[in-house]
Amino acid sequence: MxxxxxxxxxxxxxxxxxxxxxxxxxxxxxxxxxxxxxxxxxxxxxxxxxxxxxxxxxxxxxxxxxxxxxxxxxxxxxxxxxxxxxxxxxxxxxxxxxxxxxxxxxxxxxxFPELQILVSAMLKAIPSMSWALVLLFIIFYIFAVFGSALYGENFPELFGGVGGSMFTLFQVMTFESWATAVARPIMEVQPYAWIYFLVFILLTSITLLNVMVGIVVEAVGTISEAAKKKQAAKDAVKAQSEGYEADEVEKKIRKHFEQIEELLKARKA
Missing domain, CATH: 1.20.120.350 (Voltage-gated potassium channels. Chain C)
Incomplete structure (x- = not known):
């Protein structure tokens, strides 16, 4: 064992x-x-x-x-x-x-302590990010309903229902061919559709996603600072322990010298 x-x-x-x-x-x-x-x-x-x-x-x-x-x-x-x-x-x-x-x-x-910090930061950011995700879902749902009402009749493959509309909006949010495959074809039929897409992008891709990134960055900074303080405390304890051990060694050496001096004095006597 x-x-x-x-x-x-x-x-x-x-x-x-x-x-x-x-x-x-x-x-x-x-x-x-x-x-x-x-x-x-x-x-x-x-x-x-x-x-x-x-x-x-x-x-x-x-x-x-x-x-x-x-x-x-x-x-x-x-x-x-x-x-x-x-x-x-x-x-x-x-x-x-x-x-x-x-x-x-x-x-x-x-x-890998660096990976530990990143994972811990992501886990710590989950509670705050969950509310941001709820808000993001609400915005998606609102714009999906509006999109289905505005463009569903002419573009059923993009805005035929709430589910399909939310998938289309996810494509728009990620900027995956959103202009050529989604926005411009709709704008050819309805010229003012650009307002709908720009407002959605401003609320999601530019605002909410940056808020989420900020939450994670803040969590990384907090956990990194805590890890540095913890490591500093460990180093202080280690240094104190090493100092204590050095003092003990010094005491033992002095004790041996004293014993040697006593033996020398005893021989002379």
Missing amino acids: EILQKALDWKHTQKIITSVIILNAIVLGILTDRSLTAEQIFLLEAVDKACLVIFVIELVAKLLVYRKNFWSDAWNIFDFVVVASSIIFISSSVSIIRAFRIFRLLKALAE
């Missing part, structure tokens, strides 16, 4: 697991190629199973060492579900279960 504990605590263990996760992800990606030969598929599946064996060994080691504490970490539960599912369906034709293991790439974030 001590050996397993040391192996899990070894500073390079997580790097090795991360490398295996990335290798497994690459293999799973290559296996999606339909043009692979039988020999290539056999080799890739062998590598995939070897990666699975490593994941199982890691999981069993953690279960033996951490026991009940294993279930207190969400990442451990996620790993258990993914690896256990892969073992259960290892001989099955259900390829989606094997593909589900690609989500273990998220665990590689632990090795």
Whole structure:
């Protein structure tokens, strides 16, 4: 058990697991190629199973060492579900279960603090962005109803109903051929249609999307600052600990010198 504990605590263990996760992800990606030969598929599946064996060994080691504490970490539960599912369906034709293991790439974030900050910022921004998305949906719905009423009769393929209108408006918002495929054909029939599209673009692409970007940027700045403070606190504690250790070493050295001086005095006497 001590050996397993040391192996899990070894500073390079997580790097090795991360490398295996990335290798497994690459293999799973290559296996999606339909043009692979039988020999290539056999080799890739062998590598995939070897990666699975490593994941199982890691999981069993953690279960033996951490026991009940294993279930207190969400990442451990996620790993258990993914690896256990892969073992259960290892001989099955259900390829989606094997593909589900690609989500273990998220665990590689632990090795990259910068990615951790970005993901944490996105998660933190979700509550604020959700209200922005609600507002965006309302604007989409309003303009979809108006668009269907204004242009549905002449352009049923673009504004034939609320659903189709919202899809057309999404194309307009993303600027994907919105002028040539949507706006200009309508303007040939109804010249003032440009007002409708420009107002919609100003409200969505220029205003609301920039608001969302601002929310994420603010969250990134907040979390980055918090991470810097946390790292500074760790460095301070480490420096204090190193200073304490240096003081202890100095005390021991002085004590040895005093003992040597006492021995010399005793010999002279």
